[in-house]
Each structure stands twice: as structure tokens, then as C-alpha cells.
Amino acid sequence: MLEVDNLALSFVSHEGETSLFRGVSFSFKAGDLIGVTGDSGTGKTGLLMALGGYLPYWSPACKMTGSISVCGEPVTQGQASNDTVIVIENPYNQNTGFKSSVFEELLVPLEMRGIPRELMLASARCVARRFGLSEISGLQLDSLSGGELQRLHIASALIARPNLLLLDQILVELDPAFQQRLFKILRGFAKECKAIALVSFNPGEVDFDRFDAVVTLPGLSQVRPEAIATVGAAFGQTVSRVPGNGPVLKIRDLYFRYSPQRPWLFEGLNLDVLQGEGCLVLGPNGSGKSTLGKLILGIVKPDRGSIVLDIGSTVNCAFQNPDLYFCKRTVQEELEFGTDKQWAAKLADLTGLSPYFNKNPYDLPRGFRKRLSFAIAASCRPAVLFLDEPSQYQDATGVAGLIKAMRFLLDQKTALLCCTHDRRIIGEFSDFSRITLGREPFAVPVSKAGSAPNSRPTHQCSPGLYGDKSDNCDTREWFQKTWSDAIDSWIDNDTACSTHGGNVVKLLIEKTSGSLSIGPGSRVLDIGCGDGKGLMALRKWLDESGLSKVPLLGIDVQPALIDHARWGSIGHANIKYEAADATDARLLSPLCRNALGGKATLITCIYVLHDEPDLFAMLKAISENIDENGHLVCILVHPEWTETLASKGFVKIVQKDSLNAGDTSCGRYRGGLTPNWRWLGLYPILGDHGRTIFLPHAFRTLGDYEKEIVNCGFNILSIAPIRTAENEISNDPTDFNSLICAEYKSIAYSAPPSVLIVAKKL
Amino acid sequence: MHPATRFFIASCFVFAALSTKEPINYCIVGFGILYSFSVKSRNNFNPTKVFARMLVFAIIVLFLLNGIHFHTRTINVKGLRIVGDASVRFASVFAATLWLVKRTVKEEFYALMLSLKMPMVATLVVFRAIWFLPHIFKRVRDVLLAHKLRGIKSSNVFRRSLALAPALYAIFASMLLEICDSSVALVSKGIWIHGRKSSFIQLRWSYKDWIAVGTAGAIVILLIFKGCNFA
Numbered sequence: 004m005l006e007v008d009n010l011a012l013s014f015v016s017h018e019g020e021t022s023l024f025r026g027v028s029f030s031f032k033a034g035d036l037i038g039v040t041g042d043s044g045t046g047k048t049g050l051l052m053a054l055g056g057y058l059p060y061w062s063p064a065c066k067m068t069g070s071i072s073v074c075g076e077p078v079t080q081g082q083a084s085n086d087t088v089i090v091i092e093n094p095y096n097q098n099t100g101f102k103s104s105v106f107e108e109l110l111v112p113l114e115m116r117g118i119p120r121e122l123m124l125a126s127a128r129c130v131a132r133r134f135g136l137s138e139i140s141g142l143q144l145d146s147l148s149g150g151e152l153q154r155l156h157i158a159s160a161l162i163a164r165p166n167l168l169l170l171d172q173i174l175v176e177l178d179p180a181f182q183q184r185l186f187k188i189l190r191g192f193a194k195e196c197k198a199i200a201l202v203s204f205n206p207g208e209v210d211f212d213r214f215d216a217v218v219t220l221p222g223l224s225q226v227r228p229e230a231i232a233t234v235g236a237a238f239g240q241t242v243s244r245v246p247g248n249g250p251v252l253k254i255r256d257l258y259f260r261y262s263p264q265r266p267w268l269f270e271g272l273n274l275d276v277l278q279g280e281g282c283l284v285l286g287p288n289g290s291g292k293s294t295l296g297k298l299i300l301g302i303v304k305p306d307r308g309s310i311v312l313d314i315g316s317t318v319n320c321a322f323q324n325p326d327l328y329f330c331k332r333t334v335q336e337e338l339e340f341g342t343d344k345q346w347a348a349k350l351a352d353l354t355g356l357s358p359y360f361n362k363n364p365y366d367l368p369r370g371f372r373k374r375l376s377f378a379i380a381a382s383c384r385p386a387v388l389f390l391d392e393p394s395q396y397q398d399a400t401g402v403a404g405l406i407k408a409m410r411f412l413l414d415q416k417t418a419l420l421c422c423t424h425d426r427r428i429i430g431e432f433s434d435f436s437r438i439t440l441g442r443e444p445f446a447v448p449v450s451k452a453g454s455a456p457n458s459r460p461t462h463q464c465s466p467g468l469y470g471d472k473s474d475n476c477d478t479r480e481w482f483q484k485t486w487s488d489a490i491d492s493w494i495d496n497d498t499a500c501s502t503h504g505g506n507v508v509k510l511l512i513e514k515t516s517g518s519l520s521i522g523p524g525s526r527v528l529d530i531g532c533g534d535g536k537g538l539m540a541l542r543k544w545l546d547e548s549g550l551s552k553v554p555l556l557g558i559d560v561q562p563a564l565i566d567h568a569r570w571g572s573i574g575h576a577n578i579k580y581e582a583a584d585a586t587d588a589r590l591l592s593p594l595c596r597n598a599l600g601g602k603a604t605l606i607t608c609i610y611v612l613h614d615e616p617d618l619f620a621m622l623k624a625i626s627e628n629i630d631e632n633g634h635l636v637c638i639l640v641h642p643e644w645t646e647t648l649a650s651k652g653f654v655k656i657v658q659k660d661s662l663n664a665g666d667t668s669c670g671r672y673r674g675g676l677t678p679n680w681r682w683l684g685l686y687p688i689l690g691d692h693g694r695t696i697f698l699p700h701a702f703r704t705l706g707d708y709e710k711e712i713v714n715c716g717f718n719i720l721s722i723a724p725i726r727t728a729e730n731e732i733s734n735d736p737t738d739f740n741s742l743i744c745a746e747y748k749s750i751a752y753s754a755p756p757s758v759l760i761v762a763k764k765l
Numbered sequence: 766m767h768p769a770t771r772f773f774i775a776s777c778f779v780f781a782a783l784s785t786k787e788p789i790n791y792c793i794v795g796f797g798i799l800y801s802f803s804v805k806s807r808n809n810f811n812p813t814k815v816f817a818r819m820l821v822f823a824i825i826v827l828f829l830l831n832g833i834h835f836h837t838r839t840i841n842v843k844g845l846r847i848v849g850d851a852s853v854r855f856a857s858v859f860a861a862t863l864w865l866v867k868r869t870v871k872e873e874f875y876a877l878m879l880s881l882k883m884p885m886v887a888t889l890v891v892f893r894a895i896w897f898l899p900h901i902f903k904r905v906r907d908v909l910l911a912h913k914l915r916g917i918k919s920s921n922v923f924r925r926s927l928a929l930a931p932a933l934y935a936i937f938a939s940m941l942l943e944i945c946d947s948s949v950a951l952v953s954k955g956i957w958i959h960g961r962k963s964s965f966i967q968l969r970w971s972y973k974d975w976i977a978v979g980t981a982g983a984i985v986i987l988l989i990f991k992g993c994n995f996a
Binding site: 302331 | 808809810870871872875888892893895896907908910911912914915916917931932934935938939942943946947949950951952953954955956958960961962963964965966967
């Protein structure tokens with residue numbers, strides 16, 4: 004299917020013709036996953052560009068001989084092909100500029116191919132989930148990290164289902180866990196779509212056995228990962244590894260997040276970096292590695308906490324993008340700018356830049372530019388040097404040079420904070436302290452060459468939030484079923500219980516099995532208190548338990564929905580209620596804190612409709628407003644319920660996956676638009692302004708809820724399907740519940756398919 | 766609201782501001798500026814500050830050009846009227862543009878261009894232009910920061926200007942590299958694939974649009990019949 008015969012690529016400049024490679028021939032069949040490797044400057048990118056038809060057409064200085072054919076057709080130079088897609092190494096430069104949100108950017112290849120909207124949505128949901136983009140699909144592109152952006156671009160390439168997928172050095176941005184998943188996805192993609200996937204990578208970045216075949220470009224150096232480890236170890240023996248006495252950088256109780264809508268990146272991070280100490284900053288994509296550097300440099304301000312640098316010390320950073328630094332005509336001038344020639348020469352020597360002293364920085368390959376930016380950052384002799392993915396775009400020689408330079412700087416008492424995913428670096432610096440960021444357990448990548456176990460203390464800024472949860476939600480078969488499949492098992496399920504009003508309390512006591520600890524200092528919050536039945540039941544239960552002073556707050560969305568008459572008749576001194584749009588996370592926090600005077604011990608909530616960002620925001624806000632060890636009792640209705648409502652004509656579904664904050668169905672009620680439900684004679688959801696439901700794309704099964712609850716820092720204690728007892732169904736023809744329940748009597752199920760989840764905050 | 770409606774409203778606003786006589790035009794522009802400055806941005810960025818600075822800068826330049834008799838060092842009253850008139854013209858366009866920028870998301874704009882059957886080349890040019898300005902500002906910030914870390918001082922406006930001189934090379938060279946990458950990505954994503962394109966966002970013309978267009982159109986017609994500047 005892909006045939007390359009005697010391919011040669013060269014560039015002509017004023018210095019003459021420089022050959023990238025010559026005599027490259029290979030042939031691969033559909034379904035193959037191919038690796039392409041070679042040192043920096045051997046032409047990995049050039050080869051992929053030539054296969055894609057971009058070179059030599061795009062560069063007048065480029066010459067190509069030989070032939071390339073895909074599916075028997077010669078590659079047409081300069082013509083966009085439907086069947087070939089390329090993802091390049093720098094994720095920040097690949098946004099189309101047509102879109103601002105993640106989900107919309109993902110869809111661009113489909114839009115360009117004129118795919119109808121309905122088909123787009125189906126493909127996008129599937130791909131977004133496989134690439135872990137569902138959670139961030141509503142975010143703006145410029146709020147993503149490099150790794151998250153690269154995931155998006157790879158997903159966007161796959162969604163086009165090309166015959167030939169070219170991925171140029173994409174692994175450097177991806178965390179090891181996702182790299183593993185990516186290879187599975189690529190293999191599946193190649194097999195399913197009868198396509199060929201070519202992944203170029205630097206030697207040592209990934210094991211060859213991941214591929215069906217590996218093309219090694221001529222000029223590949225003989226330095227293998229094993230050799231790197233040896234080089235490093237030998238060098239390590241000659242330098243002093245004892246850090247200086249006092250901490251040169253102190254971080255205390257650091258809290259930071261980019262916006263209130265996003266989760267905390269750092270929650271109480273404490274860190275001391277000693278003089279001459281080396282630290283590896285590890286963590287998955289989007290865990291805040293680069294942000295830590297920005298905080299240390301003062302580019303972004305922490306929400307709380309302090310970052311203190313030792314008096315007289317300086318801090319510098321080598322950013323991911325090397326092209327920001329250069330302002331001189333030659334490499335030598337760059338290195339000698341603001342420092343002495345000897346130091347500059349030493350750094351150039353260590354990083355292997357000496358032979359390129361007279362070259363313009365922008366004429367160097369990207370790997371060399373990256374090394375140069377590292378040398379520039381080190382040239383001002385900072386006390387702390389933050390290195391953001393320093394081994395990006397480096398071949399084995401480059402990594403070896405980088406390791407030597409880092410060891411040299413440590414020897415000069417420079418503290419290094421190095422954030423990386425690169426197993427070549429992690430394996431080499433096994434004696435470094437490790438700062439693990441992120442909410443999920445992070446598997447440290449280890450090369451086959453092996454590495455010594457970490458002997459230094461490990462900083463973990465967030466606990467593993469999966470806690471003591473014994474069974475993984477992926478293994479719960481029925482939980483992964485769609486509603487239509489799952490409902491049969493529920494109807495005859497003995498564990499099915501009834502919940503309506505006061506039954507919540509009964510269920511709560513049953514399901515927490517005595518682990519619920521509500522005492523005099525506790526606070527209880529009922530989100531979605533509706534007509535107040537649940538509130539009354541909770542109050543009664545608290546009073547009977549001798550906890551009459553425990554404050555209880557009920558809140559609900561949309562003033563029009565709340566039956567003020569009933570609320571007024573509750574008349575209990577210790578029940579407060581707020582008629583506010585409290586599902587808006589921004590309102591939940593002040594409501595909870597102001598009314599309760601702190602975080603809640605117990606939060607009960609019911610979630611009926613499925614505006615995904617709304618639910619995300621809700622769960623996150625709950626997570627932030629609940630005590631440690633506090634309990635959450637959550638009734639969630641199956642996502643397909645929303646679709647069922649639409650099929651019955653009760654609501655109109657708008658497939659709008661990238662929502663703005665005010666776009667949720669609840670948000671539509673704001674501004675007093677909701678007519679009184681009594682006047683309409685129907686539940687307000689059926690009102691003119693409220694019947695639009697934005698269907699989510701992330702939640703297709705109940706397992707998705709579970710994952711989200713767990714991600715918000717809860718340990719799930721129990722999950723039980725629930726049903727409404729026959730005697731609890733109202734006969735009122737205007738009651739929404741009775742209308743819906745009537746629809747389902749025919750299938751012997753008398754309530755929306757729901758589950759009651761009891762969870763405990765870790 | 767349909768993006769075309771927003772464009773129509775913005776155009777009507779500019780027409781109204783330019784066609785009425787003082788002090789009504791001042792009132793219209795003042796209202797427009799206050800509204801566009803206070804309205805919430807639907808995008809991730811908020812260009813209010815940039816627009817405000819540009820507007821103030823333009824008014825100051827106009828004042829310096831027209832508002833002062835430099836030889837007698839007195840205020841030129843006639844010149845002030847010219848400053849006022851010109852400021853109204855500037856400010857009305859600024860306010861309308863700012864409102865459009867804040868209230869229209871790229872996705873809608875793309876869908877609008879698609880529905881208008883604009884050629885892809887034109888769409889690309891427009892979006893590259895939209896992309897360029899905020900991008901170059903960001904790049905200037907990044908490059909200046911990197912240079913500051915190298916020891917190039919940029920603590921005040923003068924030093925920043927001096928620092929910008931060597932940084933210009935880095936800014937434009939890195940932007941060129943980025944544009945090369947970006948063009949590969951665009952082609953790869955299928956921008957030049959022949960045939961019909963589709964859009965995820967479906968633009969619909971609702972009754973709100975009719976009301977908005979009708980009201981704005983009525984105001985314009987009223988102004989024309991009332992004897993506006995252009996009539």
C-alpha cells in the first residue's frame with residue numbers, strides 16, 4: 004500500500020547541497036504500524052513531509068529523487084489529499100484558528116470533508132472519549148497544555164480516517180500512560196481502517212517492539228538507550244551529588260488554578276529545593292508541570308501560598324518553545340550575550356553546539372535550537388533553573404549532551420527543576436527528587452535499559468484519589484450498559500429501592516452503614532430541595548437524632564420552580580433555603596459558605612437533566628464545598644433518560660457540545676424568563692423557555708458518572724438502582740413525574756431509571 | 766442571536782452615530798462605548814483594555830493635532846469640534862467592533878461565512894487576520910519575557926521599546942516558523958479539499974433576530990427621513 008523506492012532528499016543553500024538521506028526504500032501493507040527513527044537532522048520530518056506530499060513542493064530549496072506511492076497512486080506534490088494526514092511535533096502551531104473550543108477544533112477535518120453534523124457528533128464522541136478529551140472538550144484551546152493539545156491534534160487526525168497517518172515526533176509531548184494507550188489506539192485504527200500509521204521518534208524514546216517495523220534513517224548514531232545510561236552513570240560518579248545546605252527555593256501551601264471553573268492544579272503544595280539539588284517534575288499531561296515553572300518565575304500569580312527565593316539568588320527557565328530566545332546573528336553571539344566567553348564555550352561544548360558557533364540560530368534543526376535555548380538559560384548562572392521538557396526533539400547524542408550539561412550545572416550548585424516525560428532523562432536521573440503532580444497515579448516510565456530505584460524523597464502534591472476503592476468502574480459490566488440493556492437487570496434486581504422525599508434519609512442510613520458521622524459541628528446541604536419534602540425528612544431525622552442545632556440548607560434552581568408557599572409552611576427555624584440558581588458552581592460556593600458558615604458535612608443532591616458542563620461544575624463545586632470525610636448522596640438519572648424525554652416530545656434536544664457557562668438548560672431560566680409552572684400547568688421544563696436540553700456527549704453510561712465522581716475526590720461507598728413506589732406517584736395530570744411515569748408503566752418501571760450513589764470525600 | 770444580526774446591528778449603530786448631529790451623536794457613542802465595554806465577552810480573551818487604550822491614544826493624537834494652537838499656546842475651540850467629530854467616528858467604529866469581537870465566537874463566524882458561501886480562501890484570509898493580532902501580542906509578551914530572563918531590562922516603557930528592537934527578529938522569525946507549521950496543519954486537516962464543507966454549529970434565524978433587525982432598520986430609516994447628515 005505504501006511504497007517508497009530509492010528516495011533521496013536534499014536541501015540546496017548558498018553553502019551547497021546538503022543531503023538529508025538517500026537510498027531509502029520500503030514497502031508496507033495496510034494495517035501496519037511503522038516507526039521511523041534517526042538522529043536529529045537525519046530527515047525524519049523530511050521523510051514524513053515527503054510522504055505527505057509537502058516536500059519538495061513547499062520548499063524550493065528542497066530536491067527529491069525516487070518515488071513514493073500510496074495505494075498504488077504516486078503521491079501528488081502540493082495537492083491536498085483526502086487520504087493522508089500529518090501531525091507535526093509542535094502542538095501549539097497546529098490550531099486552525101477557525102475554532103476556539105476543543106470540541107469544535109476536533110471536528111475541523113470532518114467539517115472540511117463536508118460530513119453531516121449528526122455523523123460528526125457520533126465520531127467525535129467516540130474519538131474524544133478514546134483520547135481522554137471528553138472532560139476538556141468544552142475548554143478553550145489556549146487553556147490547554149502542550150500534551151493535551153497534541154492529543155487533540157492526533158484525535159483530529161484519526162477522526163478523518165486517513166489511509167496514511169503520519170505522526171511526526173508526537174511522543175515527546177505525551178505522558179507515558181497516554182503513550183501506551185495511543186499505541187493501542189493506533190494499532191486498532193490501522194487494523195480497522197486498513198490504514199498505515201507512521202510514527203517518527205527519537206532513538207530511545209520508545210521501544211521498537213511497539214511497531215510492526217521500524218525504518219531507521221541512514222546516519223542513525225550507534226548510541227542506544229543502554230549507552231546513555233552508561234554515559235550518565237560514568238559521569239555521575241565524578242561529580243559531587245551532595246546538595247548545599249539551605250533551601251534556595253521555598254514553596255509553601257501553594258494553591259493555584261487557572262479559573263474557578265477548573266480544578267485546582269496545586270492544592271497546598273509544599274516544596275523545598277536545596278542548592279545544587281536536582282528535582283524531576285513528573286505528572287500526566289495537564290497536571291501543571293509547566294505552570295509550576297510559570298509560578299516560580301512569577302508569570303502567573305498563585306491563588307494562595309508563597310514562593311520564596313533565597314536572597315541574592317536568581318531563577319531562570321528554558322521554555323518549551325526555543326524560538327523565543329534568539330536575538331543575535333550567530334550561536335556564538337547568543338551564548339556570549341551577558342556572560343563570559345569561557346562559560347559560554349563550556350556550555351556549548353557540553354551541549355554539542357561548538358561546531359555550529361557561526362550558524363544563525365534559526366538555521367539550526369529544532370533539536371539544536373532547543374539545546375541552544377537550554378544553554379542560553381544556563382548562561383546567566385541562575386541559582387534555580389527550570390527546564391521545561393529539555394529533551395524534546397533530542398536524539399541520543401543530544402540527550403547525552405544534555406545530561407552532561409545538567410550534571411555540570413549541578414556541580415556548579417545550580418538547582419535544577421526538570422519537568423519531563425522522557426524515560427531517557429528519568430532513567431538517568433534516578434537520584435533526583437521527584438515531584439509528582441496531578442490527581443491520578445502517575446506511572447514513572449522506565450526504559451528497558453533499566454534504572455536504579457528512586458532513593459530520594461518523593462513529593463506528592465495530591466493524594467491518589469482512587470483511594471481504597473477496590474473495584475475499578477471499568478469492570479462493572481452492567482454499569483457500562485446503555486439504559487435499554489441495563490433496565491432489564493434493574494427491574495428484577497432485589498437491590499432496587501424506592502426513593503422519593505423522605506426515603507432519601509432511609510437510604511442514606513442504609514447505605515452508609517453507620518459510617519456517616521454527623522455531630523454538633525456538622526452542616527447539611529440539600530441541593531435541589533424542590534418542594535421541601537426531603538428537607539423536612541432530613542430535618543426530622545436530625546432532630547430525632549438529637550442534632551436539632553445542625554444547620555440544614557436547601558437550595559434549588561430557578562425561583563419559579565420553588566413552591567414558596569410550601570417552603571413558608573415548613574416554618575422550621577433551623578432550615579434555611581435559597582431560591583437561587585445553585586447548580587451554577589459559582590453560586591454554590593458562596594451559598595454554602597455564607598449560609599452554613601463553612602463546608603458541608605453531608606450533601607444530598609439530585610440530578611435529573613444532563614447538561615454535561617453543568618454536571619461537571621456541580622460535582623466539582625460539591626467537591627470543594629464538602630468536608631474531608633463528608634458524605635455525598637447523589638441521585639443520578641441515566642443519561643439516556645434525556646433522549647427518551649425527547650423521543651416522547653417532552654423536550655427538545657440541542658446537540659451542542661461546547662457550551663458556555665450560561666447555556667445550560669438551567670441557565671436558560673435566568674432573567675425571570677420562566678413562566679410560573681402553575682400558570683403553564685406543567686413542570687417548568689416544558690415551558691417555552693426551558694424545554695431546550697443540551698445533550699451531553701460525555702455521559703453515555705452510568706459508569707461515566709461514577710468516574711466523574713471519583714475524579715472529584717470521592718470514594719464511592721455504594722451504588723444502587725432506585726425506583727419510585729407506585730403509591731408515591733401523583734395522580735395529578737399536570738405533574739411532570741406522573742406524566743413520565745405513565746409512559747413507563749407499560750414497561751413495568753415506574754420512575755426514571757436512576758441510581759442512588761453514596762460517596763465519601765477522601 | 767444570529768451573527769449576521771449582530772453585524773447588522775453594529776452597522777446600524779455606526780450609521781446612527783455618524784449620521785446624527787451633536788449632542789445626540791455623543792450620547793449614542795457614549796452609550797455604545799459604555800455598553801460594549803461592560804458587556805461580557807463570550808470568548809476566552811477580553812479585548813476591552815486594548816480597545817480602550819487605542820481609543821484614548823487616538824483621541825489624544827487628534828487633540829494634539831487639532832486642539833491646540835501651538836504658536837499661541839491656547840486651546841483651539843474650532844479644533845476641539847473637529848476632535849469631537851473625529852472622535853465620534855473613531856469611537857463608534859471602535860465600540861461596534863469591540864461589541865462584535867466580544868459577542869461573536871469564532872465558530873459562529875465560521876458558520877456564517879460558510880452559510881454565505883464564501884470561498885475558503887477568503888475565510889482563511891479573514892481568520893488568519895483575526896488570528897494574527899492577538900497572536901503577535903502574545904508572542905511579543907513571550908519573547909520579551911524570555912529576553913528579560915536573559916537579562917535584557919524592560920522595566921519601563923522606554924526600556925521595553927529598546928528591548929523590543931532586538932526582540933523583533935525573534936518575534937518575526939518565530940512567527941514565520943509558526944506560520945509554516947500552521948499551514949501544514951491546515952492543509953493536513955483538509956482545508957483545500959474540494960467539495961462542500963459543513964459546520965457543526967447550525968445557525969438559525971429566530972424571531973429575536975427579526976425583532977432586532979427590524980428595530981435597528983427602523984431606526985436607520987427614521988434617521989434618513991428625519992434628515993440625517995447623509996441624507
